[in-house]
Amino acid sequence: MKLVDPTVPANIQTSKRAPALASLEGKTIGLLWNHKVNGDKLLNETAALLQSQFGGKVLPIVTKRNAGAPAPTELLTNLAPECDYIITASGD
Amino acid sequence: MTISQAQQIHEIADDPLAAMDYCYAQGWTDGLPVIPPEEGRVQAMLAMEGRPPETVLAHHPATGLELTVHAAAANAVMAGCLPEYFPIIVAAFEAMDREPFNFHGSTVSTGGSGHLLIVSGPIVDEINMNAGVNLFGPGNRANATIGRCIRLTLMNVFKIVPGIADKSTQGNPGKYSFCIAERADKNPWPALCEELGYPEGVSSVTVFAGAGFCNVENHGANTPETILDTMADAMANYGCISTGQSVVVFSPEHVEIIARYGWSKAQVREYLFEHAKRPRKDLEQLGKFENGYNAQDRQDCHRGVSPDDILITVGGGDAGGHSAFIPSWSRGRGSMMQSQSIGVCIDC
Numbered sequence: 001m002k003l004v005d006p007t008v009p010a011n012i013q014t015s016k017r018a019p020a021l022a023s024l025e026g027k028t029i030g031l032l033w034n035h036k037v038n039g040d041k042l043l044n045e046t047a048a049l050l051q052s053q054f055g056g057k058v059l060p061i062v063t064k065r066n067a068g069a070p071a072p073t074e075l076l077t078n079l080a081p082e083c084d085y086i087i088t089a090s091g092d
Numbered sequence: 093m094t095i096s097q098a099q100q101i102h103e104i105a106d107d108p109l110a111a112m113d114y115c116y117a118q119g120w121t122d123g124l125p126v127i128p129p130e131e132g133r134v135q136a137m138l139a140m141e142g143r144p145p146e147t148v149l150a151h152h153p154a155t156g157l158e159l160t161v162h163a164a165a166a167n168a169v170m171a172g173c174l175p176e177y178f179p180i181i182v183a184a185f186e187a188m189d190r191e192p193f194n195f196h197g198s199t200v201s202t203g204g205s206g207h208l209l210i211v212s213g214p215i216v217d218e219i220n221m222n223a224g225v226n227l228f229g230p231g232n233r234a235n236a237t238i239g240r241c242i243r244l245t246l247m248n249v250f251k252i253v254p255g256i257a258d259k260s261t262q263g264n265p266g267k268y269s270f271c272i273a274e275r276a277d278k279n280p281w282p283a284l285c286e287e288l289g290y291p292e293g294v295s296s297v298t299v300f301a302g303a304g305f306c307n308v309e310n311h312g313a314n315t316p317e318t319i320l321d322t323m324a325d326a327m328a329n330y331g332c333i334s335t336g337q338s339v340v341v342f343s344p345e346h347v348e349i350i351a352r353y354g355w356s357k358a359q360v361r362e363y364l365f366e367h368a369k370r371p372r373k374d375l376e377q378l379g380k381f382e383n384g385y386n387a388q389d390r391q392d393c394h395r396g397v398s399p400d401d402i403l404i405t406v407g408g409g410d411a412g413g414h415s416a417f418i419p420s421w422s423r424g425r426g427s428m429m430q431s432q433s434i435g436v437c438i439d440c
Contacts, residue, residue: 001111002131005100006120006166006248008157035383068197068426070153092202 021085024054030083031059032075034067039089046087059083101131115170119253122243122268126170137165140178149182150189152250154196159185159249164241167248171241176219177234179435180297181241184209187299187430194427198301199252202259205301205421206266207242208339210405212274212284213295215434223275225409227341228305228416239269264304272407278344279406280351287357288431290438298403300339300429301421303332311413316350319415320360324367326417327395333370335384336420337401337429340364343408343415361399368395384424395419403429 021027029050031043040061047058062079064071079086104114111128115121120129127133138145138161145162152158161182168181188195188207198205216223222232230236246252254260260267274284281287285296306329310322327338342350350360369392375381385393396402408414421427 001104001106001108001128003102003104003111003114004129004131004134004162004166004169005102006129006163006170006244008160008163008249010157010251037379066194066197066426068194068201068422069191070196 024050024085025056027054027056027084028082029056029058030079030086031061032071032079032086032088033061033063034089035063035065036067036089036092042089043087056084120170120244120248122240122247124268126244127172129166129169133169134162134165136175137168137173137178138162140175141165141182150185150195152195154200155251157250159245163249164245167245168237168241171244172233172237173241174219174233174237177238177241180209180211180215180219180238181245183297183432183434184238184242184299185245187297187432190430192428193299193301193430194422198421198427199246199250200257200259201421202261203303203421203423204258204260204262204264204267205303205427206264206268206270207239207246208266208300208302208418209239209242209271210274210284210298210300210339210403211238211271211295211434212288212298212405213290213434214293215295216273216276221273223273223407227272227275227407227409228270235271235273236269239266239271242271243267243269264302266302266305270302272341274405275344275407278347278410280347281357281404281406284403284405290433294436294438295434296431297434298429298431300337300403300418301427302339302418303421304419306332306417306419308415308417309413310346313346313413314349316353316355316360316363319346319349320363321367323415323417324364324369327364327368327419328370330370330375330378330380332419333368333375333380333393333395334382334420334423335388335395335397336422336424336426337396337403338364338368338420339403339405339416339418339429341405341407341416341418343412344406344410345413346415347406357404358399360404361402364402365394365396365399369393382423397425 150159221234313319
């Protein structure tokens with residue numbers, strides 16, 4: 001009996017990780033919120049904690065309107081040049 | 093039609109029962125036994141689709157995985173579908189592929205949506221779908237297997253496997269199969285396929301990422317208002333209320349009363365929207381207030397953002413004051429129901 005495989009091969013994507021920062025001192029932090037309840041509070045408090053330890057600047061939080069969909073490319077390309085690193089959070 | 097070379101073939105002993113066990117061992121099932129996707133049966137399924145087997149029907153934005161006609165056919169065989177069901181499956185995935193449906197979120201979320209398919213039009217009778225007694229229940233091959241094919245495909249092709257990519261907290265019975273047909277003979281209004289604007293004779297499938305199923309019972313109601321107040325209360329229950337869309341399925345008993353008073357579907361929608369609401373302060377107190385309500389500028393929070401968010405159809409057995417409400421998985425505008433013509437391309 002010949003069975004047709006109902007699956008498809010996993011899609012292997014190669015991507016590079018951004019180089020790690022040598023230090024967080026004086027860096028500008030970007031925040032990306034998925035619009036879930038209390039996510040903004042978590043991100044803001046995390047950024048405040050990092051700022052208190054390392055100085056630098058925290059940008060106003062940026063919001064992804066649809067938590068269940070990938071962040072719009074334009075949102076990421078607009079945010080990335082403005083900061084040294086981004087903090088985001090997933091889940092509910 | 094030949095089998096695409098991209099689809100792997102497994103050669104096993106000619107033993108149907110062993111083949112069923114093989115499918116289990118490969119991890120191809122939804123927990124229930126499947127029909128082994130034998131090559132000849134898959135070819136018969138492919139014959140119902142005029143496009144090449146490698147034609148892509150849907151793609152998953154997060155993984156980049158794609159569903160071809162060929163892979164859909166293999167999963168349709170495993171679900172137990174007859175070839176004549178295949179055009180509905182093709183149309184359903186094409187509808188789900190549209191961005192507003194949110195193919196990713198609606199399939200992996202903790203919210204756990206079952207993808208409800210509502211079929212309307214001549215195809216319902218042509219392939220003997222069930223639009224009557226036990227509408228959402230077992231017993232009809234078309235309803236059961238078309239809905240099942242959706243889930244098998246999500247698991248096998250898109251790797252949306254429970255506990256791995258599918259993070260649904262409690263799941264949803266509709267994840268096994270969630271497919272119904274609109275009941276034409278008891279529908280006092282235009283068919284859903286007509287309402288959607290499809291030409292006469294063209295059937296439609298509407299796909300909705302539904303959060304669950306709520307039976308709305310009232311055997312004492314004898315006016316449209318009393319039936320609809322019951323339904324509106326279900327639609328506004330604290331566990332479901334959001335700015336998301338709704339599906340309302342009226343039983344023949346309920347819709348006959350509504351129609352007796354001459355209510356149009358638009359009137360029913362308006363009434364449900366106006367009455368399916370909770371005070372804002374109550375939602376705030378419960379932690380259920382969503383930012384999407386700020387745009388409504390109302391003292392009360394209504395289910396949905398307008399009457400157009402409520403799809404109304406008719407189905408179920410002749411006896412029983414039992415209708416149904418299915419809320420959206422999305423707590424807002426994160427997934428919008430989509431419809432597609434079956435077997436024909438309207439926009440080509």
